Amino acid sequence: MSEKRVLTGRYFMMGNVACAEGAIAAGCEFTAGYPITPATEIANQLAERLPRVGGTFLQMEDEISSIAAVIGASWTGKKSMTVTSGPGISLMLENIGFAIGVETPCVIVNVQRGAPSTGMPTIGIQGDMVQAKRGSHGDYEIIALCPSSPQEMFNHTIIAFNYAERYRTPVFILSDAFVGHMREEVIIPEPEKINTVYRKIPEPGMDPQTMRGFLDEDVAPMPIFGRGYKAHVTSSCHDEYGKRNLIDLSALDNYVRKLSNKILKHRDEITLVERDYEGAETVLVSYGAVARAAAMAASRAKEEGIPVGTLRLITVWPFPEEEIEKMARQAKHVIVLENNLGQIYPYIKAEAAHFSEVSFLPPRVIGQIQDPEDILRKIREVTP
Amino acid sequence: MSEIVHPLHRFRRPSVTSTTNCPGCGNGIVVQSILRAIDELGMGLDDFVFVSGIGCAAWIPSPFFNADVLHTTHGRPIAFALGIKVGLPEKKVMVTSGDGDLAAIGGNHLIQNARRNVEMVAICLNNGIYGMTGGQAAPTTPIGVKTTTTPYGAFENSFDISRLVIAAGASFVARWTTVHPRQLTGSLKKAIQKKGFSFIEVFSHCPIQFGRKTGVGNAIQMMEDYRKRSILAKEAAKLSPEELQDRIVVGELVDIEKPEMVEEIEKMKKRASGGNG
Numbered sequence: 001m002s003e004k005r006v007l008t009g010r011y012f013m014m015g016n017v018a019c020a021e022g023a024i025a026a027g028c029e030f031t032a033g034y035p036i037t038p039a040t041e042i043a044n045q046l047a048e049r050l051p052r053v054g055g056t057f058l059q060m061e062d063e064i065s066s067i068a069a070v071i072g073a074s075w076t077g078k079k080s081m082t083v084t085s086g087p088g089i090s091l092m093l094e095n096i097g098f099a100i101g102v103e104t105p106c107v108i109v110n111v112q113r114g115a116p117s118t119g120m121p122t123i124g125i126q127g128d129m130v131q132a133k134r135g136s137h138g139d140y141e142i143i144a145l146c147p148s149s150p151q152e153m154f155n156h157t158i159i160a161f162n163y164a165e166r167y168r169t170p171v172f173i174l175s176d177a178f179v180g181h182m183r184e185e186v187i188i189p190e191p192e193k194i195n196t197v198y199r200k201i202p203e204p205g206m207d208p209q210t211m212r213g214f215l216d217e218d219v220a221p222m223p224i225f226g227r228g229y230k231a232h233v234t235s236s237c238h239d240e241y242g243k244r245n246l247i248d249l250s251a252l253d254n255y256v257r258k259l260s261n262k263i264l265k266h267r268d269e270i271t272l273v274e275r276d277y278e279g280a281e282t283v284l285v286s287y288g289a290v291a292r293a294a295a296m297a298a299s300r301a302k303e304e305g306i307p308v309g310t311l312r313l314i315t316v317w318p319f320p321e322e323e324i325e326k327m328a329r330q331a332k333h334v335i336v337l338e339n340n341l342g343q344i345y346p347y348i349k350a351e352a353a354h355f356s357e358v359s360f361l362p363p364r365v366i367g368q369i370q371d372p373e374d375i376l377r378k379i380r381e382v383t384p
Numbered sequence: 385m386s387e388i389v390h391p392l393h394r395f396r397r398p399s400v401t402s403t404t405n406c407p408g409c410g411n412g413i414v415v416q417s418i419l420r421a422i423d424e425l426g427m428g429l430d431d432f433v434f435v436s437g438i439g440c441a442a443w444i445p446s447p448f449f450n451a452d453v454l455h456t457t458h459g460r461p462i463a464f465a466l467g468i469k470v471g472l473p474e475k476k477v478m479v480t481s482g483d484g485d486l487a488a489i490g491g492n493h494l495i496q497n498a499r500r501n502v503e504m505v506a507i508c509l510n511n512g513i514y515g516m517t518g519g520q521a522a523p524t525t526p527i528g529v530k531t532t533t534t535p536y537g538a539f540e541n542s543f544d545i546s547r548l549v550i551a552a553g554a555s556f557v558a559r560w561t562t563v564h565p566r567q568l569t570g571s572l573k574k575a576i577q578k579k580g581f582s583f584i585e586v587f588s589h590c591p592i593q594f595g596r597k598t599g600v601g602n603a604i605q606m607m608e609d610y611r612k613r614s615i616l617a618k619e620a621a622k623l624s625p626e627e628l629q630d631r632i633v634v635g636e637l638v639d640i641e642k643p644e645m646v647e648e649i650e651k652m653k654k655r656a657s658g659g660n661g
Contacts, residue, residue, distance in 0.1 A: 003657060030471060051656035056470055056649055060463070061496040068460045068493075069467030072435070075454060076471025098457050208450075209398055225433045225452040226472045232397065232447045234455035243399060244447060 003052040006191040013186040015150040015179045019109060020045035021188060022157030023081050024053060027196050028107070030073035030080040032058040032066040034088060037121040038177035039111040042083040063088035067095040067108070074104045075233065077201070077224040079161055081107040085177075086115045086128045089135065096170055097136030100259060101235030103214060103222070105164035105199055107157065109173040111180040114367055123367040124176030126288055129343040132172045133317045139256050141263035143270055144172035144317040146287040150184045156314070162197040163270060167263060168219050174316065176339070178289040178369065202229060212240040215258040217265050263318050271320040275327070277309025282383055283327055285348055286337040287313040290369055294337050297375035304376075306383055316344060321351050328352035333382040336360045337370055357382065392419045395429055397450040404443055406515075408603030410562040410588030414509055415444055417565050418478070421572035432476045433468050437461035437490065439482040440516050441509040441588075459490030462497050465504050473646045476505070476576055483510040483524040487545050491523075494545075498552035498581050502645040505575045505582045508545055511590035519593035529598055546585045550638050555580030557638040561587035561610040564634060571636055579644045587632055 006025045013021075020042045023031070031050060033043045047057040060066040063084055070080040084092070089110050099106055114120025115127040128135075132144045143163050147156040153175060160171040200221040202211055208230040213223040220240070223229035232242040237255045245251035263270070274291075276298070277283045284294040291312040301308035311327045313320060328334055334352050336345045336359070345360045352358045361378045363370050405411045422429065434445035438458035446455035456464045461479045469477045486494045486508050494506070513531060514520040520533040523543045530537055546559045556578040558571035568586060575582035589595060589606035600606050610632065617635035620628055 030467065032467065051653040053657075054653065056653075058466070058470070061492050064460060065463035065466070065493050065496070068456065068463035069470070071456075072454065072464035072467025073471040074467075076468055078471045080467070094457055095460065102454075225454075225468065226475055228430055230397070230429075230450050230452060232453050232455075234446060234453075235457070236455070241399075 005053045006188060006194060008188050008190050011186045011188065012183060013150055014041060015147070015153040015175065015182045016041035016111065017045050018150045018154040018186045019083070019157050019173065019175070019180070020049065022154040023107065023161065024049055024055070025154070025188065025191070025194055026158040026161035027079050027198070028081050028161065029055040029078040030070065031056070031082065032060050032069040033083045034060055034063050034066050036085045036088050038113050038124070038180050039083045039085050039109065041180070042109060042111070046083070063091040064095060067092040067099070070106050071095060071099050071104045074106050075225050077226070079105070079165065081109065083109040083111070085111050085113045085121070086131070087118065089128060089131060093136045097138060097140065098235045099170045100136070100140045100142070102233050103168040103220070103259070104170065105168050105222070106170050107160045107164055107173065108170055109157070109175065112174065112176040120367065122177055124178035124180070124289060124339065125367050126174070126176060126290070126339045126343065129174060129316060129338070129340065132174060139260060141260045142172060142317045143167065143169060143263065143315070144174050145272070145314055146174050146316050147179055148288050148291045148312070149179065150182055150186045153179060154186055154188065158194060158196070159272070162195065165197045165199040166219070167266060167270075168199060168222055169263065172317070174288065176289055201227070214238060214242050215240045215255065217258055217261045219262060267318045267320070270315055270318060271323060272314035273320055273323045274310070274312040274314065277311055277327060277331065280307045280309025280331060282306070282308045282333040282335065282379055283311055283331040284308065284335050284337055284375065285311045285313070285324070285327070287316055287344070288339070290337045290339050293370045293372050293375060297372040297379065300372060300376055301379050306379060308379055313344070319347050324348055324351035325355070328355040331356045334358045335375070335378055335382065337375065339363050339369055340366070392416065392423065395419050395450055397447050400447050403448070405440065406592040408589070408591040409440070410509065410511065410586075410590065411440060411444055413562045413565050414480075414507065414568070414586055414588060415448070417568040417572055418444070418480070418507070420569045421576060424569070425573055425576060427476075427576070432478055433472065435461045435465040435468065435477060435479045437481050437485040439485045439514070440511075440590075441480050441482040442485065444480040445478075459485050459488070460493060461485065462490065462493040462504070462506060466497060466502055469502055469504055469646055470649065477503075479504060479506040481506065481508055482515075483508060483512065483545060484514050484522045487543050487548070488523050494549065495552035498549045498554040498583065500645040501553060501555055501580045501642055503579055503581065505572070505584065507584045507586065509586050509588040510545060511588050511594055513590055513594045515590045515593045519597055531597065546583065546637055549583040553642070554583045554638065555640050555642050556582040557584075558636045559585040559587070559632070559634050561614055561632060561634060562589055563607045563611045563614070567634070574636070574639070579647070580642060
């Protein structure tokens with residue numbers, strides 16, 4: 001290997017390129033994907049850079065096989081990732097459920113674009129927010145992070161790998177075409193300053209018959225392939241040993257609850273938010289690209305002497321209920337901003353409406369992030 | 385007095401004490417051929433990762449084989465297997481699946497990976513029907529056959545899966561039936577050692593969902609039917625397409641050398657990092 005994994009330095013970099021560099025810095029060794037706007041730059045960068053550091057990018061026949069190959073590679077112990085946009089996620093959803101069911105660490109980047117269906121590929125919207133949580137069939141929990149800058153495309157991709165490895169689960173990066181194609185300063189730190197996590201695996205030589213490799217709320221060690229663990233891995237209802245059970249409803253209950261509780265039990269560790277609402281009567285709640293407009297509107301309002309704060313969700317799933325409640329207890333008015341018709345709004349409202357007035361401000365035109373002027377007008381409207 | 389134990393029993397996952405297969409199922413014959421091939425090559429199950437999809441044939445390694453087994457979603461086992469092979473190139477990867485899994489819902493992964501010529505063994509148990517869901521028509525169901533979804537007779541042309549995979553570029557393709565267990569074992573041994581995509585189609589009798597409903601009969605009668613209809617490829621070459629109607633052409637159909645994808649990836653990595661390759 002002649003090239004460095006971590007390209008320490010200060011760059012003017014596109015968000016999608018920063019995402020690929022974040023993956024490589026996190027120790028990603030296997031990626032598979034299918035070309036799709038506006039995520040292609042990530043795939044292109046991975047295809048160019050990964051082989052030089054010993055990794056692999058495979059262009060697959062579709063997104064279904066992309067996530068399948070990623071899951072397969074993850075079971076061989078490789079940190080793995082796929083990158084796509086909404087249409088690709090729609091195709092991947094069955095296998096994302098599989099990854100959850102058999103507890104496979106992997107990172108799934110969705111650079112969201114104008115939708116539904118083929119929509120408008122080069123325009124960023126936040127249209128797949130609930131799809132990430134509810135798109136695959138059945139009850140499950142997912143982890144999803146929302147970067148709002150190229151720097152965060154780098155940082156959050158590393159965090160996503162760490163969460164995936166720590167909790168043995170797929171982790172979404174819910175970016176969009178704006179953040180993906182945005183060019184800004186990106187600082188890549190020294191490799192030793194980058195915290196990387198690797199999944200726990202069972203002690204070598206463990207008896208496969210007595211090894212509990214699944215369904216532990218504190219995350220079971222992963223019996224990866226090729227080490228003699230003789231793992232039986234099935235997404236059909238199974239027990240802690242991986243043994244299939246299609247008869248007892250109690251086994252199904254255990255299967256569903258343990259998988260969900262594994263994430264919910266660690267919600268506090270997973271939740272990342274940016275709070276700037278001390279003393280504010282009105283709080284703007286947003287995430288991703290929209291948070292940039294919210295921050296500008298809040299600062300303009302403060303200049304006008306209106307006490308406005310912001311709460312930015314970095315972790316959107318598992319939903320940070322406590323953070324919303326804590327904010328709502330302090331605020332009089334909560335304004336939710338999203339670049340969609342209100343996908344996370346009902347979840348925020350459910351937590352906040354008991355304590356404060358909650359309203360939603362969609363963009364004037366879907367796909368056009370809220371104009372700070374519009375947000376200011378809304379702030380003045382709710383602030384007597 | 386020592387207990388008499390079947391020599392292949394050591395390959396069974398200790399916690400598995402029963403089979404989910406129907407009485408008379410062809411799966412058991414293919415299980416024996418797979419395990420005999422591995423045994424005769426002096427290999428063990430730790431040399432393999434087994435991957436299966438959805439359908440009766442998926443239950444061959446899962447949970448029965450005492451090995452690393454990934455039991456995946458419908459139609460996708462070959463795509464999962466590709467990721468496994470890239471991650472563990474020193475291991476043998478074997479996919480066991482059926483005609484519905486590989487030729488219907490998963491058809492694209494089958495031909496794309498035959499084209500890539502990625503080293504793995506894909507075994508397709510072709511029973512001409514969807515067994516697990518109760519006897520629906522498959523892309524391999526012969527025209528005219530009555531199934532639960534073609535109650536007035538199948539009205540679609542059927543696939544010749546081996547020819548499809550040959551056309552897509554696999555480096556080893558063989559077809560046998562459940563009345564050819566020894567020949568099947570021999571081809572499996574070659575497939576396991578082949579540096580490339582190996583495909584083995586096995587006409588496997590399904591007495592419950594195919595034999596009973598189509599009137600071909602029970603397991604013995606179905607195997608007798610296979611025996612009568614089978615013709616070796618070199619004999620078949622002398623006959624016209626009309627004369628080959630309803631015949632099952634068996635034998636090793638393709639055995640060629642061509643670049644294998646995982647090796648090509650390693651060469652590409654050397655080129656990318658400035659070395660020779």
